[in-house]
Amino acid sequence: KNEVEQSPQNLTAQEGEFITINCSYSVGISALHWLQQHPGGGIVSLFMLSSGKKKHGRLIATINIQEKHSSLHITASHPRDSAVYICAVNHSFYGGATNKLIFGTGTLLAVQP
Amino acid sequence: GAVVSQHPSRVICKSGTSVKIECRSLDFQATTMFWYRQFPKQSLMLMATSNEGSKATYEQGVEKDKFLINHASLTLSTLTVTSAHPEDSSFYICSATTRRETQYFGPGTRLLVL
Numbered sequence: 001k002n003e004v005e006q007s008p009q010n011l012t013a014q015e016g017e018f019i020t021i022n023c024s025y026s027v028g029i030s031a032l033h034w035l036q037q038h039p040g041g042g043i044v045s046l047f048m049l050s051s052g053k054k055k056h057g058r059l060i061a062t063i064n065i066q067e068k069h070s071s072l073h074i075t076a077s078h079p080r081d082s083a084v085y086i087c088a089v090n091h092s093f094y095g096g097a098t099n100k101l102i103f104g105t106g107t108l109l110a111v112q113p
Numbered sequence: 114g115a116v117v118s119q120h121p122s123r124v125i126c127k128s129g130t131s132v133k134i135e136c137r138s139l140d141f142q143a144t145t146m147f148w149y150r151q152f153p154k155q156s157l158m159l160m161a162t163s164n165e166g167s168k169a170t171y172e173q174g175v176e177k178d179k180f181l182i183n184h185a186s187l188t189l190s191t192l193t194v195t196s197a198h199p200e201d202s203s204f205y206i207c208s209a210t211t212r213r214e215t216q217y218f219g220p221g222t223r224l225l226v227l
Contacts, residue, residue: 033216041151041204043218086156099145099210103156 003027006087006104013111019074021107023087026068030092033101034061034072037084046072046085077111084108116140117209119219126197127227134192134222136207142187143209147216148180151204163190197226 004025013019023032034046047054047061049070054061058077063070074081087104116139126132136146145164149157161182163169169182181193190209194201202225208216 035218040220041206041223042220043157043206043208045215045217048215099216100147100159100162101216105156 002105003091003102004087004089004104006085006107008107009105010108011110013077013109015078015111015113017077017111019077019081019109019111021072021085021087021109023070023072023104024068025070025087025089025102027089027102028092029068029089031090032063032070033088033090034070035086035088037086037106039083043086074109079111079113082109082111117143117207117217117219119205119207119222121222122220123223123225125225125227128198129196132194132197132224134194134205134207134224136190136192136209136219138188138209138217141209141211141217143190143211144187145210146184146190147208147210148182148190148192149206149208151206151221157206160192194224197224199226202226 007022031048031050033048036044036046049063058075060073084106086106088101091102118137120135124132147162148160150160151157159172160175161169161171163182163184165184165187171177184190204221204223206221207219210216
């Protein structure tokens with residue numbers, strides 16, 4: 001079992017729909033990241049969070065530390081949101097944390113006009 | 114925001130040659146840089162962790178003599194794929210971080226070995 005699991009693996013939506021991507025993890029973490037990878041390959045960091053909720057434009061990320069779960073929401077989705085969304089965590093352990101990331105397998109999102 | 118560049122963005126080489134990929138943090142000093150590779154439709158796989166002025170730490174299964182990493186300064190790390198073979202064809206991505214946990218990713222280098 002992967003330490004970071006994402007669902008769904010693939011998601012197709014119609015333009016304007018509200019989208020949710022989920023991430024569950026099984027290790028202690030110091031931070032969780034949501035990343036976006038476009039077809040060209042470049043990766044953009046969308047959010048880094050360790051508690052609560054963050055919002056940037058049409059994107060919202062939440063995390064529940066007790067349940068070891070995070071969600072990424074996209075409101076009013078648009079075809080340009082089509083990309084792979086990756087959840088990653090900084091593993092924390094007794095005595096500290098690491099900058100090394102553990103990655104989920106990604107969610108391929110296609111938003112159709 | 115912080116910017117990380119990679120050069121080259123694409124490279125095609127013949128089997129047996131060596132290829133060097135540069136990763137630069139353009140507007141900040143990176144205490145640590147990471148090198149990843151990504152095969153089609155798969156997630157990123159960490160290859161090694163590179164700290165300025167010290168030897169890189171390689172992940173299990175990654176040959177350090179095959180993938181040479183040099184972190185000469187706080188803004189530059191290089192990955193050299195030595196004696197490249199077709200199975201080394203992949204997408205290589207670096208990231209850079211400060212003492213905080215945010216990682217800034219480079220745009221990636223697509224390597225094709227013929």
